[in-house]
Amino acid sequence: MDKDRSDPANHAAPRPLACILAYDGLCMFEFGIALEVFALPRPEFTTWYRHRVVAAEAGPLHATGGIAVAADHDLDVLREASLILVPGWRGIDTPVPEDLCEVLRDAHARGARIASICSGVFVLAAAGLLDGAEATTHWRYTDALAARYPQVTVRPDVLFIDNGAVLTSAGSAAGIDLCLHLVRQDFGAAKANVVAKRLVMAPMREGGQAQFIPAPVPPQRGGQISQLLDIVRANLDRQWSIAEMADHAGLSERTFLRRMSEVTGETPQKWLARQRVALAADLLETTDLGLDDLSQTAGFASQETFRRAFRSIRGISPSQHRKAFGGTLRRAG
Incomplete structure (x- = not known):
């Protein structure tokens, strides 16, 4: 794999190869999300992804x-890929070519x-x-996905699901959250936040957040x-x-509980x-x-309450999170 030679400190650091699939009937917004995150030049970073657009x-x-x-590469390049991005598929009723399935396997x-991203889950x-794993997609397609692939939970x-080597996201905008999550895994929270800022959006939303709130709320009622x-x-x-x-x-209190549900899609306690x-x-991080100290600063009544809530929402312990995303600021917890 190529090395980043722009910074001697990063001389030995591998540069992940992100391959973005293109096919006839391509969903442009989802494709654009992947390009924006993984293919855009990042002069502010000394190390970043290599990328390929793959037909x-x-x-x-x-x-x-x-x-x-027009794509300059074919499926053969996926043999070198660190990460493969699959934008929205051209139709949930359209068969997926076996050669594409084989190279992905x-x-x-x-x-x-x-x-x-979105219907790319198909x-x-x-x-x-x-098979045997959890997955998500746009809420319009979840019933079809469940009916067609009963072996999938x-x-x-949710906005996205990380199964380790296989990740799926909900509708188009949730694909941004998933892409930032991947950046965070590869390069840390600080770089992911820089990318989010350049996208003029808040840092990544948690994958477990709801796809949509129960009903749109006019701005004047949300004040x-x-x-x-x-x-x-x-x-x-x-x-x-x-x-x-x-x-x-x-x-x-009764009106407050109703309004919280309308505005956030959650109870006050969960929010x-x-x-x-x-x-x-x-x-x-x-x-x-x-x-x-950290649990008190974040408002938890005890360290045990903090650990329990963190694992419930993030899926890992606070110490595991610090080890994965804390960079050089690490101390056993």
Whole structure:
């Protein structure tokens, strides 16, 4: 694999090869997400991905809207891939070519990570890469995916799922969250946040967040709650009760609970736990605070409560998270 020679300190660091699939009927937005994250030059970094756009079939290739797509590489290059991105497939009822399935299975067996955006999950499922595993896709397609591939456990209520070597995301925008998650795995939280900033978006949302809230809320009806959420985020070390949050919003507790569900799609307790875990994750990645101090700063009543909430939301322990994403700021917790 090529080495980054721009920085002597990174001389031996491998540069992951990200391969982005292109095919006739390509979904341009999902394809663009992958290009934006993995193919855009990053002069602010000394080490970054190499990338290839890979034709999954013989041309001519056309994307949504009739745009012609030319790819300089064919499926053979996937033998070298560290990461393969599968944008939205051209149709959930359209068969996936066996040669594409075969090369994806080979890449998976070799240890490459394979990630789908939106309906690209149907390509992974057709290749058998999701058998016995959890997966997600756009909420419009979850029933079809579950019916067509009963061996796959379909999660309709999350943004993305990381099964280790195989990852799936929900609708188009959730693909950005998944791509930032991959960057975070490869290069750490600081670089992922820089990429998010260049995209003019907040850092990656957690994969376990809901795909959509129960109903759209007009801006004028979200004002009180939105202001409250900003206050709570700025004071997460405070022990917020339902009554206190409702009082700050100027609402009865019953109305407050209903409005929280409308605006966030979650109960106040679940929303608050996510905010605290997000703060804790940032502290784990960017400081060497011990877990006692860190859990207090994030507003948890005890270190045990913190550990339990963190594992429930992130799927790993705080110490495992620090080891994976903490860079040089690591201390056993």
